[in-house]
Amino acid sequence: MGKLTVVGIGPGDYENMTVRADRALKECQVIVGYHVYVDLVRERYPDKEFLTTPMTREADRCRMALDEARSGRDVAMICSGDSGIYGMAGLLYQLRGESREPEIAVIPGLTAACSGAALLGAPLTHDFAVISLSDRLTSWEKIEKRLTAAAEADLSIVLYNPASRGRPDYLQRACDILLRTLPEERPCGVARSIGREGESRTILPLGRLRDFEADMFCTVFVGNSQTEVIGGELVTPRGYRNV
Amino acid sequence: MGKLTVVGIGPGDYENMTVRADRALKECQVIVGYHVYVDLVRERYPDKEFLTTPMTREADRCRMALDEARSGRDVAMICSGDSGIYGMAGLLYQLRGESREPEIAVIPGLTAACSGAALLGAPLTHDFAVISLSDRLTSWEKIEKRLTAAAEADLSIVLYNPASRGRPDYLQRACDILLRTLPEERPCGVARSIGREGESRTILPLGRLRDFEADMFCTVFVGNSQTEVIGGELVTPRGYRNV
Numbered sequence: 001m002g003k004l005t006v007v008g009i010g011p012g013d014y015e016n017m018t019v020r021a022d023r024a025l026k027e028c029q030v031i032v033g034y035h036v037y038v039d040l041v042r043e044r045y046p047d048k049e050f051l052t053t054p055m056t057r058e059a060d061r062c063r064m065a066l067d068e069a070r071s072g073r074d075v076a077m078i079c080s081g082d083s084g085i086y087g088m089a090g091l092l093y094q095l096r097g098e099s100r101e102p103e104i105a106v107i108p109g110l111t112a113a114c115s116g117a118a119l120l121g122a123p124l125t126h127d128f129a130v131i132s133l134s135d136r137l138t139s140w141e142k143i144e145k146r147l148t149a150a151a152e153a154d155l156s157i158v159l160y161n162p163a164s165r166g167r168p169d170y171l172q173r174a175c176d177i178l179l180r181t182l183p184e185e186r187p188c189g190v191a192r193s194i195g196r197e198g199e200s201r202t203i204l205p206l207g208r209l210r211d212f213e214a215d216m217f218c219t220v221f222v223g224n225s226q227t228e229v230i231g232g233e234l235v236t237p238r239g240y241r242n243v
Numbered sequence: 244m245g246k247l248t249v250v251g252i253g254p255g256d257y258e259n260m261t262v263r264a265d266r267a268l269k270e271c272q273v274i275v276g277y278h279v280y281v282d283l284v285r286e287r288y289p290d291k292e293f294l295t296t297p298m299t300r301e302a303d304r305c306r307m308a309l310d311e312a313r314s315g316r317d318v319a320m321i322c323s324g325d326s327g328i329y330g331m332a333g334l335l336y337q338l339r340g341e342s343r344e345p346e347i348a349v350i351p352g353l354t355a356a357c358s359g360a361a362l363l364g365a366p367l368t369h370d371f372a373v374i375s376l377s378d379r380l381t382s383w384e385k386i387e388k389r390l391t392a393a394a395e396a397d398l399s400i401v402l403y404n405p406a407s408r409g410r411p412d413y414l415q416r417a418c419d420i421l422l423r424t425l426p427e428e429r430p431c432g433v434a435r436s437i438g439r440e441g442e443s444r445t446i447l448p449l450g451r452l453r454d455f456e457a458d459m460f461c462t463v464f465v466g467n468s469q470t471e472v473i474g475g476e477l478v479t480p481r482g483y484r485n486v
Binding site (some may be wrong): 008127137 | 251258328335391479
């Protein structure tokens with residue numbers, strides 16, 4: 001029985017991987033993942049075998065990884081960002097069920113809330129909510145309820161999967177929901193292609209975020225009531241006195 | 244004018260640092276931080292100068308780092324976990340104000356939401372809120388409102404700073420608030436001393452979390468309505484069909 005390691009590779013560049021994630025990829029025999037993420041690491045680990053599946057075939061990909069481990073090979077399943085946050089670790093545990101074999105190790109990685117915030121300044125210095133706008137696996141009603149609750153509780157908000165080709169207007173819909181509670185001038189930011197070629201950032205008020213053309217490479221940040229743009233950076237104070 | 248780099252070192256062990264964070268600490272001249280975090284990295288970077296301040300003197304620590312950079316030295320300000328999430332990046336930008344000098348670079352690190360979740364299984368596979376129970380810089384009323392909003396919106400919840408010597412009963416107070424909305428049997432977990440000596444984890448229902456003796460080394464996870472304990476791990480499904 002081989003070992004299955006779920007590896008969060010962070011935003012995609014080697015620099016933002018942890019020492020532990022790098023070691024896990026060096027030590028395994030087979031790397032399994034969505035083909036876009038596999039392409040991000042392929043050159044650095046040229047002696048590995050790579051197995052890929054298309055984007056929406058998550059369960060197939062996990063079964064493939066579990067089968068490889070059961071056949072005696074050490075497998076690394078890679079996830080972009082973190083291995084757990086919207087990652088594959090949960091599905092692997094579900095598919096393994098009450099069996100304790102194969103052994104599963106979860107190696108965390110930088111999720112876009114961390115890496116995107118660093119690119120924009122410091123928008124998450126205080127409490128925040130992370131909400132995905134993808135309704136592929138969640139109802140839109142639930143997403144809407146979460147957006148409203150987060151805005152009413154004055155949490156900073158990070159939006160994952162703000163748009164895709166099939167959902168070009170979801171960020172606009174989310175902004176319209178937030179604008180029922182939050183002012184148009186609320187400072188926001190978009191981090192795009194974090195740690196990859198063409199990395200960019202945009203800082204803009206919520207009223208303009210509504211018309212921003214986001215895509216699947218974007219992570220969106222909505223400030224709380226204290227968030228400001230200071231020296232060109234998006235900054236949420238923690239509340240330190242005597243500053 | 245030197246450069247100021249704010250470095251998230253992750254939970255504390257070298258393995259969970261990013262390649263980029265390690266390089267920044269190798270390349271700087273002075274490392275500034277809270278003495279406990281400085282002690283975590285001191286041995287690995289023995290040729291550096293170290294400057295520390297006590298725990299509650301965050302603004303003094305940031306001014307010290309800015310002054311060192313202004314005097315021409317390359318400074319790394321270290322934060323445990325992420326550099327932004329409850330970290331020092333925001334305060335440094337506030338103190339620097341509209342000046343663009345010294346140059347500040349923010350290097351993200353693994354926050355306890357990522358590293359603690361990986362230790363417990365996969366509790367954050369879906370939307371979640373991160374809420375600190377420290378009322379040193381936030382009113383308890385605001386914390387209470389955020390807890391209630393997160394529970395009502397069926398977000399998984401990560402509690403930072405669940406207790407300290409001066410606030411031994413805050414986790415109990417938070418659980419009592421959550422129990423107005425959530426059932427006693429809701430699966431929860433506590434990650435303690437993540438990536439450090441004595442690392443441990445506890446998985447238990449919300450009704451028992453209430454009486455758990457947490458301390459400042461703990462990060463607490465409260466599941467959403469779908470969270471289960473599977474094969475001994477705390478798992479929140481993302482909602483994949485046909486599993």
